[in-house]
Amino acid sequence: MNQPDDALQVEPMSGAAIAEAIPALAELRIQVFREWPYIYDGDLDYEHWYLGKFAATPGAVLIAARDGERIVGASTGEPMIHAHDAFKQPFIDHGYDLETVFYFGESVLLPEYRGRGVGHRFFDLREAHARAWDGMKLTTFCAVDRPDDHPLRPASHRPLDPFWQGRGYTKRPELTCVFPWKDVDRDEETEKPLTFWTRHWPLR
Numbered sequence: 192m193n194q195p196d197d198a199l200q201v202e203p204m205s206g207a208a209i210a211e212a213i214p215a216l217a218e219l220r221i222q223v224f225r226e227w228p229y230i231y232d233g234d235l236d237y238e239h240w241y242l243g244k245f246a247a248t249p250g251a252v253l254i255a256a257r258d259g260e261r262i263v264g265a266s267t268g269e270p271m272i273h274a275h276d277a278f279k280q281p282f283i284d285h286g287y288d289l290e291t292v293f294y295f296g297e298s299v300l301l302p303e304y305r306g307r308g309v310g311h312r313f314f315d316l317r318e319a320h321a322r323a324w325d326g327m328k329l330t331t332f333c334a335v336d337r338p339d340d341h342p343l344r345p346a347s348h349r350p351l352d353p354f355w356q357g358r359g360y361t362k363r364p365e366l367t368c369v370f371p372w373k374d375v376d377r378d379e380e381t382e383k384p385l386t387f388w389t390r391h392w393p394l395r
Contacts, residue, residue: 198258199256199257199258199263199304199307199309200256200257201254201255201256201257201264201309201312201313201316202254202255202257202316203252203253203254203255203316203320204252204253204254204255205246205251205252205253206246206247207246209242209245209246209251209253210242210243210246212253212255212262213238213239213242213243213246214239215261215262216238216242216253216255216262216265217235217238217239217242218235219262219263219264219265219299219301220233220238220265220297220299221233221234221235221238222299222301223299223300223301224297224299225375226302227337227343227344227345227348228334228335228337228344228348229335229372230343230374230375230376231372231373231374231375232372232373232374232375232377245267245269245296248269248273249270249273250269250270250273250324251267251268251269251273252267252268252269252316252317252320253265253266253267253268254266254267254268254312254313254316254317256300256304256309256312256313258304263300263301263304264298264299264300264301264304264309264313265297265298265299265300266295266296266297266298266299266313266316266317267295267296267297267298268293268294268295268296268317268320268321269293269294269296270289270290270292270293270294270324270327271289271292271293271294271331272289272290272292274294274296275370277368277369277370278294278333278368278370280368281365281366281367281368281387282331282366285365285366287329290326291326291327291328291329292327292328292329292330292331293317293320293321293324293327293329293330293331294330294331294332295314295317295330295331295332296332298310298313310354311358314358317330318330322392327392328391328392329389329390329391329392330389330390330392331366331387331388331389331390332360332387332388333366333368333385333386333387333388334351334385334386334388335383335384335385336383336384336385336386342376343374343375343376355388358390359390360388360389360390361388361389361390362386362387362388363386363387363388363389364386366386366387366389367384367385367386367387368384368385368387369382369383369384369385370382370383370385371383
């Protein structure tokens with residue numbers, strides 16, 4: 192497995208442990224998701240509700256990156272059968288058995304901790320958790336599709352496609368969904384298109 196540097200602890204959390212960390216996680220998500228490409232104008236009340244619901248989801252896992260006691264990054268995953276209907280629908284439409292699919296949700300990491308192996312560790316631990324569940328054959332996540340000429344797109348932005356491909360994931364243009372949130376430059380929510388990436392695992 193890929194390892195982050197010794198200053199960081201990257202470990203899985205579930206259930207009550209997630210619930211106890213909700214205040215810190217909510218603030219972290221709002222801070223990081225304001226960045227490109229999500230440019231999400233977050234709401235603490237919604238984040239607390241979302242994370243509370245997630246903590247109670249069977250099979251859910253949250254990978255937390257800590258610098259000492261401070262949570263500086265987090266990455267989520269849950270069986271697709273428990274995911275939001277918008278994320279399940281493209282898999283239903285294309286004939287997948289949702290009981291065999293594990294959905295990786297959001298990953299957030301403060302800028303000063305990037306490039307230190309945490310992203311790989313997030314995948315390592317979520318994949319290990321997913322494969323421990325009987326019948327799981329596929330892990331997946333989705334990424335927002337933003338136009339190249341979006342006015343808030345940073346000139347320095349580098350897509351994560353090579354990183355995801357290096358992890359064994361394939362972009363699946365036929366598996367798409369839309370999901371609403373409020374951008375930092377908008378007055379109301381708008382729907383965003385997202386495309387899934389998948390990795391199939393050998394049968395056990």
